[in-house]
Amino acid sequence: MADPDANSTFHERLSNARARIAAAARLAGRDPERVRLIAVSKTFPAAAIQEAIAAGQREFGENRVQEALGKWPDLRAAAPDIRVRLIGALQTNKVRQAFEVFDAIDTIDRPKLARAVAEEAVRAGGCPDLHIQVNIGEEPQKSGIPPQESDAFVRLCRDEFGLPIKGVMGIPPKDAPPAPFFALLAAIADRNGLAEINMGMSGDFEQAVGLGATHVRLGEALFGPRG
Numbered sequence: 001m002a003d004p005d006a007n008s009t010f011h012e013r014l015s016n017a018r019a020r021i022a023a024a025a026r027l028a029g030r031d032p033e034r035v036r037l038i039a040v041s042k043t044f045p046a047a048a049i050q051e052a053i054a055a056g057q058r059e060f061g062e063n064r065v066q067e068a069l070g071k072w073p074d075l076r077a078a079a080p081d082i083r084v085r086l087i088g089a090l091q092t093n094k095v096r097q098a099f100e101v102f103d104a105i106d107t108i109d110r111p112k113l114a115r116a117v118a119e120e121a122v123r124a125g126g127c128p129d130l131h132i133q134v135n136i137g138e139e140p141q142k143s144g145i146p147p148q149e150s151d152a153f154v155r156l157c158r159d160e161f162g163l164p165i166k167g168v169m170g171i172p173p174k175d176a177p178p179a180p181f182f183a184l185l186a187a188i189a190d191r192n193g194l195a196e197i198n199m200g201m202s203g204d205f206e207q208a209v210g211l212g213a214t215h216v217r218l219g220e221a222l223f224g225p226r227g
């Protein structure tokens with residue numbers, strides 16, 4: 001699905017993805033520079049990530065704290081401006097470790113976690129950038145705050161806990177057209193004054209860009225099949 005040619009290089013796939021993002025942005029009257037490409041490096045080994053860094057990629061996504069702690073302390077040495085984001089679920093007992101390795105946490109999705117992050121931010125004297133994950137498809141198996149609770153949750157995080165909430169993240173249901181779900185997430189961001197909208201993956205990122213995505217998350221489309 002993601003990569004028609006498993007033999008192409010990261011650099012070629014990156015150029016292709018950037019061109020498609022730029023075209024989708026222009027079509028929607030948006031500035032392509034306002035869309036950040038997160039390379040989802042979960043499960044890919046250090047050598048593949050080094051190739052990505054050499055190709056100029058600087059922003060990465062990982063879905064597990066433990067895996068990120070194993071890979072990124074060494075990989076970071078390759079460039080000073082690398083940013084690693086947590087795009088997978090975070091348990092409250094891993095918050096401290098998450099602060100050690102991540103520049104951003106995109107999966108703030110419940111009051112208990114928000115409180116734990118706020119406490120760690122005080123202890124650490126700083127906090128990664130944060131996105132609130134919204135369960136835009138209201139799917140029982142997915143993480144995320146329900147859409148109808150999202151405004152109150154943004155207020156809780158921002159006003160009560162003082163957290164640096166920059167935006168929202170969401171994953172549409174697999175078997176439905178994604179556009180209405182992207183539009184829902186964009187509306188939640190807009191009405192809460194949040195500038196960042198983290199949505200769109202390998203199969204639907206152009207639609208996400210058309211509907212306002214500021215961050216898209218691509219894994220196999222950049223690194224090739226996960227094998």
Ligand SMILES: *Cc1c(COP(=O)(O)O)cnc(C)c1O
Nearest residue numbers: 040087201202217218219220221
């Ligand atoms: C794995 C993952 C992606 C990227 O998926 P690919 O199929 O590798 O493109 C994007 N977002 C999240 C939250 C993920 O867990």
